[in-house]
Amino acid sequence: MKKILIISISILFSLNANAAFYLKTNEGNKLTVSKDLGMAVYTKANGEFERYTKDFMLDEKIDNQGRPYISVSFTNDKCLNVKNCKIWSLGMKSYNDKMGGANILFFDQRGNVMKTEYIAPNDMSMD
Numbered sequence: 751m752k753k754i755l756i757i758s759i760s761i762l763f764s765l766n767a768n769a770a771f772y773l774k775t776n777e778g779n780k781l782t783v784s785k786d787l788g789m790a791v792y793t794k795a796n797g798e799f800e801r802y803t804k805d806f807m808l809d810e811k812i813d814n815q816g817r818p819y820i821s822v823s824f825t826n827d828k829c830l831n832v833k834n835c836k837i838w839s840l841g842m843k844s845y846n847d848k849m850g851g852a853n854i855l856f857f858d859q860r861g862n863v864m865k866t867e868y869i870a871p872n873d874m875s876m877d
Contacts, residue, residue, distance in 0.1 A: 772875045773852060775867035781854060783822075783842070785876075790824050792840060792854075801827040802840050810846065818846045838864055850874070 829835030
């Protein structure tokens with residue numbers, strides 16, 4: 751099952767060389783993520799936006815409910831060269847099972863989760 755998922759994702763990425771992921775949260779906000787997961791833009795419902803750059807990505811893990819997921823952490827571009835930045839960072843947890851979906855988590859500078867938004871599987875698309 752895991753090999754089929756990896757092959758499917760690889761084919762999907764290769765067919766969409768300039769693709770991006772478009773995600774809409776349960777709060778009406780949008781997250782656009784580059785195909786290589788290196789950059790993200792979070793747009794609030796009122797049109798304000800923040801740019802993020804990837805910090806790190808964790809390989810596939812299993813959560814407490816037994817669901818496989820991939821986790822990516824992003825830093826706000828305003829904080830790239832700042833030691834003690836007080837702007838929240840962003841994390842994305844994308845589920846790789848038949849239920850799908852994702853969570854966007856916002857963290858303070860100490861790593862505490864400050865806010866979570868949910869993305870339903872039908873609110874995820876790619877061009």
